[in-house]
Amino acid sequence: MSVNTISKDRFKQFVEALIQSDQRVVGVQARGDRFVFDDLKAADALRLDYDVTILSPRKYVLPPKEPLLKFDGRASYESLQESEPMVLLGVHPYDMAAINQMDLLFSQDEYDNHYMCRRKKMTIIACDVATPSENVFAASMGTATVDSGYDMLLTDIGDAYVVEAATDNGKALMNLMPDARPASEADIEKRQAVWKKNEHDLNKHMLECKPSFLPKLLEKNYDHPVWEEKARLCYSCGSCNQVCPTCYCFDVQDEVNWDLKTGVRYRAWDGCLLQDFATVAGDHNFRKDRAARFRHRLYRKGKYVPGKIGGQIACVGCGRCITACTAKIANPVDVYNQLMERTDIG
Amino acid sequence: MCECCVQNNKDIYLPAPATITKRRMLNGTELYLHLESDSGKEMEYTPGQFVEVSLGGIGEAPISISSSPTQKGLELVIRNVGTLTRAIHKLQVGDKLGVRGPYGSTYPVEQAKGKDLVFICGGIGLVPQRSFIRYVLDHRSEYGKVTVLIGTKCYDMRLFREEIAMWQERKDMTVMETIDEAHDCWDGNVGVVTTLIPKIESDLPKSLVMVCGPPVMYKFVLMALAEVDVPQDSIYVNLERRMKCGVGKCGHCQINQHYVCQDGPVFRFSDLANVPEAI
């Protein structure tokens, strides 16, 4: 691991050089009065001071619609893999934490090479949060800062960035930053201060328990009235699923060409809040009630997925679902805190 | 395909071609298929597991393996309920389809050795159970008493009639069949499958009981088993959910914390105690 400092001007040159390189560069940019990840065409468009992006970088890690294989007739199949080398620039710590979780989920048990292959070709330049968003609560979830997964981590310390290269990929990128100097003690301290501040500030909604307590909290509250109270207003629109960096459920469909023989099998984002997520043939729906679907999401974040990935909570506190939910009921902290109120923590 | 995929050499979503070598309708809606893999390699599986069956352009569906690994090829039984299953019903001997798997948990083939076994099957639930039953029959000496209860909605829907008749001939197993609705050609038991439970001769609390059937059946069978003191950890249920990937990623088959495709489809009932969505 090497830690350097580079001035913001010089950093811009680095981004320019990156854009000129032969890989795809995706970075955070403004769209209207919000921010999005998009292909970066000029260094000036990069906005590392952003608060939060509308969609998380999941859209690159697990694209909304991705071909899995092509078929020719009923029984002839061939894998499709469309990934390309890519640099993802400006990933916030909570989103990095989400990607780390997904890496685990897609590599464990059955190894998903469509996902993993793309990840391996991806270089992630993370960056610490400079402007807290209106609903972020990463501090409550322990994801205000992150210490793994990225190839490079940037921290804005005023007129310069502290740059930490964490992998070989990251170190190779340092070659595009000839002007970077080893970070001084003072710079490192400034970075420490940013981390400390974020661990305090990124907390617009305060979870009243340690995240590690959530599985236990949920264990006891399956029939809690809050599920029905909240879900009463739920539109089953899956907005909370769509924007969430840790949601990864998908649907699989075949699309056939006009020869009615060849075509592509692809997967596309799905959402457990959608009415027919658990419907099988004969229209039997295993999760028919809004409340049951609403509960399922928060159980997945707080209990089920943690059970698969060594206890890590699958809500990273980005706050996107809070903003995205039209009915204003999706706030996980709000729900978990209500469970706390009526639960004996013993 | 790119390099790193080639390195890993396995795409978990990639079906392998197989050819239909036998085909017959078991009743008006259920089709029996015998498949052989085009690669010539036998699939290695254990009773209770399932495969994902594919028709390019139409889609994929999870289907239980009905054959036993002690025999050659793969046997499936497919009920015509929707798009893919309807398309499969149109296939003929010699036609090909895609298969990947096997997936999911298995019946307790090893732990069951030496024990009395009871199979309670409702309708198409006989299909996966048959895999284990045939396995047991092929290793008959290793297991205790074998009792098979089969309940079918109506006379015409009964599956594997000749095979059941052969089982009934055997001295080393007990097979009891019932149909829900009386029928002119039927002089056997009439009533739901639970009515057969009192007739079981094995020492039920010491037996392993395997249950598979439509969602509504479980509640009643499990209640009946509780009444006769079968401990929950001696009961195995075989559950079904919507499924897309079959490999624990897509999220559709989740029952609370469990993935049917990985933790199931065969569950020990005691493991489902805190799983309210299961039954």
Add this chain to the structure above:
Amino acid sequence: MSKNININVHHITRVEGHGNIVVNITDGTIETCQWQVPEAPRFFEAMVRGRRYDDIQTIVSRICGICSISHSLVATRAVEDALKLEVSEQTDLVRHLMHYSEQLQSHVLHVGYLVAPDLFGEKSVVPLIPKATDAVKTIIKAHRVANQMSALLCGRITHPVTLTPGGMTRVPTEDELRSLKKELEAIVPDLVTICNVVLSAAEALPDFTRETEYVSLKQNQPQYKGTLQEYTFYHGDITSTDLNGKPPVPAAKWESVANEYVHPQSTAKWTKWHRDAYAAGALARFNNNAELLSPLGKKVAEMFGLKKGCCNPYFNSIAQLAECAHVVEGSLEVIDELLTRGLKPEKVKVALRAGRGHAGIEAPRGILFHSYEFDKNGECVWGNCCIPTNQNHANIQLDFEKLVPQFMDEGQDALRQKMEMLVRAYDPCISCSTHYLDIEFVK
């Protein structure tokens, strides 16, 4: 040759909407010769009442799928007139572009898919595919570019969603405009190809003329430099070949031009101005504005010998071809203008007031008028629309009355073919008017 003719084309094909042609000739005497419009009436003017000012364009866009952009645009402008809303030059330019996309799309569709089969003696474009694959593909390509242009500017191809009284909800980015420009430049040679293909079959256009009043918009005060000020589709007052030096009529007074009346042959209303009927459409625009066409537009007209004052209705399709060229060149000009100015998102501000507003615009098939009145809450209390196809119905009837005697000796099939072609030449959009063409030769 038989002197008895019975033509009964019930729902003429390859036109938008439903229309019938009925001709009955016994022993050389014309007993019936009718152009009928049986389209189901849809009552838009009644349905807009009670709706808010910013839903009007969404509703009336559904009058017609092919000219939905014109309907949305004219409605939006009528609402703006009622609420006294000014739009920025940027909005005006983007709307021009949007409008051009529709002219191009509609004209290419009409000439390429609906008229060309007649010229080549086919029943539809389908049999032309194997015979003239390249030509058909060229037409498809031009059509696709026009549609992409609509999709970019309107938010979707048909029934625009970017228009709102007072402005635009979305304007294209400069990158998007630059790539549009490339696409448009690339289809200029294709347009020439299409014109040559049509020219090769132009002798199939019947030799038929009838003195006609032609009504269209004309723009007196230039809005911007270049093409935009001239051959107008979007701004301007109502002019006519019968005005004889009198000043054009402002669009607000359109009701005194159209003089709508209900005719028993039609569910759509008919119109007349200085004579018993007038014609609207590309030929009308050409006859009033020919000298203002873009250079390539003029060239196309020349290729076909189309000159100002042409009274052959079949030449409407040729005027459309000239307009295609004009519109592509005009679009390139507008894009350059927008790129020079740079595009900025704009906030739309609306202050409600009670009032009535009117607007006129050139839809692909002719002049189109909308008027609305709103109460102080911005709710519509009255609406009135007058659609180009309706303005042509009476003229088609009069053309028929001259055409049938002229060509009846050629026999039933040839006559029927000419009558169908005539209707198609007007590019009727009967669903606008309500719906259009069935020809009946009554037995």
Add this chain to the structure above:
Amino acid sequence: MSKPRVAIFDFACCEGCQLQIVNLEEEIIDLVGAVDVVEWREAMSEQSHEYDIAIVEGSITRPEDEHRLQIIRSRAKILIALGACATIGGVNKMKNNFDLNEVKRCVYGKDAEMPHLATTTTRALHEVVDVDFKIHGCPINGEEFKQVVRDLLLGKKPVIPTYPVCVECKAKENVCRYEYDEICLGPIIRAGCGAPCPSAGWRCFGCRGLVDNPNVDAAKEVMEKYNLTVDDLKQKMVLFNSK
């Protein structure tokens, strides 16, 4: 296997959905290669009484239309309703909010009683005959149309979304209209269009019709959260979702 015979018909509508078929551009050549188009008045002169699949656009607004639709139904094995006018009645149904005689008078004045101007309550196709499949939208989405046709040719039940527009809107990375305290029907309207309207800065006005199970009970409380009222919502629903 012989190619299925397809006929396309229209009733009261703007024909914009048929236009979307034309707008398939090159792919229309593939389409006419995969099926036998035997009647399509807007695009060709041939006509036929024998067809397997009838694609029908438009609403039923007159007694004679009802009769014609019944004949089409009796001849077709599969009947597909094409576009909002056919699937939900579309804008034509706004007429049903008024007294019919008054509507006629409003448009035709003193001539309103002329017999050829007769009109009845607007109905969607399924309110008159059995409809096998619905391709929603005003206009339809060409991609969805292609998929439905190919699925049917394959003998596959087309997958039409049962979830609301918000799903696709969110995927397009739009800022929700409600965040600006503006109204949008996205949460209760069936997806499949790709949310072009919110993506263009406009509201979803509901052209694809309601989802199967819209949460109408939530409307009042949710609208209040944005300083809007249920009446605001209803004002917008009238456009495409009148009774």
